[in-house]
Amino acid sequence: MSQYWSPAVRELTPYVPGEQPREQVIKLNTNENPYPPAPGVSEALRNYATDHLRLYPDPTSYALRATLAESYGVSVAETFVGNGSDEVLAFAFQAFFRHDAPLDVPSITYSFYPVYANLYGITLRKHPLNDQWEVDIDSLANASERSGVIFANPNAPTGHAHSLETIEALLKRVTDRVVLVDEAYVDFGAESAVALIGRYPNLLVTGTFSKSRSLAGLRLGYAIGSPELIDGLQRVKDSFNSYPVDSLASLVGIEALKDKEHFKACRNNVITTRERTRLRLEQLGFEVLPSKANFVLAQHPSFEGAQLFAGLRERGILVRHFNTDVLNNFLRITIGTDDEMDSLIEALESLI
Numbered sequence: 406m407s408q409y410w411s412p413a414v415r416e417l418t419p420y421v422p423g424e425q426p427r428e429q430v431i432k433l434n435t436n437e438n439p440y441p442p443a444p445g446v447s448e449a450l451r452n453y454a455t456d457h458l459r460l461y462p463d464p465t466s467y468a469l470r471a472t473l474a475e476s477y478g479v480s481v482a483e484t485f486v487g488n489g490s491d492e493v494l495a496f497a498f499q500a501f502f503r504h505d506a507p508l509d510v511p512s513i514t515y516s517f518y519p520v521y522a523n524l525y526g527i528t529l530r531k532h533p534l535n536d537q538w539e540v541d542i543d544s545l546a547n548a549s550e551r552s553g554v555i556f557a558n559p560n561a562p563t564g565h566a567h568s569l570e571t572i573e574a575l576l577k578r579v580t581d582r583v584v585l586v587d588e589a590y591v592d593f594g595a596e597s598a599v600a601l602i603g604r605y606p607n608l609l610v611t612g613t614f615s616k617s618r619s620l621a622g623l624r625l626g627y628a629i630g631s632p633e634l635i636d637g638l639q640r641v642k643d644s645f646n647s648y649p650v651d652s653l654a655s656l657v658g659i660e661a662l663k664d665k666e667h668f669k670a671c672r673n674n675v676i677t678t679r680e681r682t683r684l685r686l687e688q689l690g691f692e693v694l695p696s697k698a699n700f701v702l703a704q705h706p707s708f709e710g711a712q713l714f715a716g717l718r719e720r721g722i723l724v725r726h727f728n729t730d731v732l733n734n735f736l737r738i739t740i741g742t743d744d745e746m747d748s749l750i751e752a753l754e755s756l757i
C-alpha cells in the first residue's frame with residue numbers, strides 16, 4: 406500500500422503468472438511450446454532492416470491481419486490483433502462487458518478473467534463445472550440479464566473442450582450480449598468456433614500465438630468476430646495504445662502463420678506426447694482429466710498436490726499447482742518434449 410496509489414489501484418488483485426525461473430529447470434508450468442517457432446521466423450529476423458525501427462508500425466496491423474484472415478477464412482474486417490491475447494481480452498472486457506448486469510463465467514477457468522472484471526468493476530456470476538469437470542453450457546445459457554458470457558474452450562486448467570455443436574447451441578440461446586470463446590488451446594485437438602463467426606454477430610473468438618505457434622515471448626494475440634465487434638475493440642485500442650503490435654512482432658507473426666507444415670508437425674508431436682504422458686501418469690495411479698490442450702490436469706489419490714509440486718521442484722521440474730479449495734490436490738502439467746516427460750515420470754516414480 407502506498408499513499409500515492411489511487412483508490413482503484415488499492416482495490417486491484419493482480420494476476421499471478423507462473424514462475425519464470427532463472428536457473429535451468431524442466432519447465433512444465435506455463436504451457437509454453439517445447440518446439441521452436443517456424444524456421445521462417447529466424448530468417449525474417451535476420452533479414453529485418455534495423456532502419457525500420459525508426460518508424461512507428463502500422464497502427465492497423467493490416468499485413469498481419471490480412472495473413473490471419475486468409476489463414477482462418479474470414480475477412481480482414483473480422484480480425485483484430487494485440488500484444489498477447491491477454492491484452493485482446495482486456496480490450497474485450499472493456500469494450501463489451503462493462504454493463505450493470507453480471508458477466509457469466511465458469512467457476513473454474515482462466516484466472517485472468519476475475520482480474521479484468523475487478524479492474525473494470527464488472528461483477529461475475531460464476532457457474533460451477535458439471536460433475537465431469539466440464540463447463541456447464543446449459544447453466545451459462547440459462548442465466549438472464551447478463552453483460553456477456555466468457556469461457557475458454559478448451560477450458561483452463563481442465564483441458565476439456567466442448568464441440569462446435571454445443572457452442573452453437575449456446576449461441577442460439579444467448580443473442581443479446583457478446584459470447585467470448587477464448588481459444589488459446591484450440592489447436593491441440595479442439596474445434597474452433599471461428600466457423601460460426603458469419604452467423605453470430607455477437608460471437609468473439611480470441612486466440613494466441615504463444616502456445617501452438619511457440620511465440621510466447623513475442624506477445625501476439627488475436628480476436629476474430631463480426632466487424633461491429635472488431636470496431637468496438639479498435640475503439641478501446643485507440644483510446645489506450647495505437648501501436649500495441651510492433652513491426653517485428655507483425656513480421657514474425659506473418660511468418661509463423663505461413664508455415665502450416667511446421668505448425669501441424671509441432672501440434673501433432675504435442676498431442677502424441679500428451680496421450681503417452683496421460684497413460685504413464687495413469688499407470689502411476691493418477692487420475693488424469695481428458696485434455697484437448699497442451700497440458701493435463703492430474704491428481705493422485707494418495708499424495709497431495711502441494712507435496713508432489715514441492716518434490717518435483719526439488720528435482721528441477723516445475724509444474725503448476727493452484728492453491729484453491731477445488732484444485733488444491735491437482736497438478737497442471739504442460740506437455741513438453743518426450744524426453745522432458747520421461748524425466749517427469751521418473752521423478753514422480755521416485756516420489757510415489
Ligand SMILES: *Cc1c(COP(=O)(O)O)cnc(C)c1O
Nearest residue numbers: 489490491515557589613615626
Ligand atoms: C495463455 C492463455 C492466454 C494468454 O495468452 P497470451 O497470448 O500469451 O497473452 C489467454 N487465455 C488462456 C485461456 C490462456 O491459457
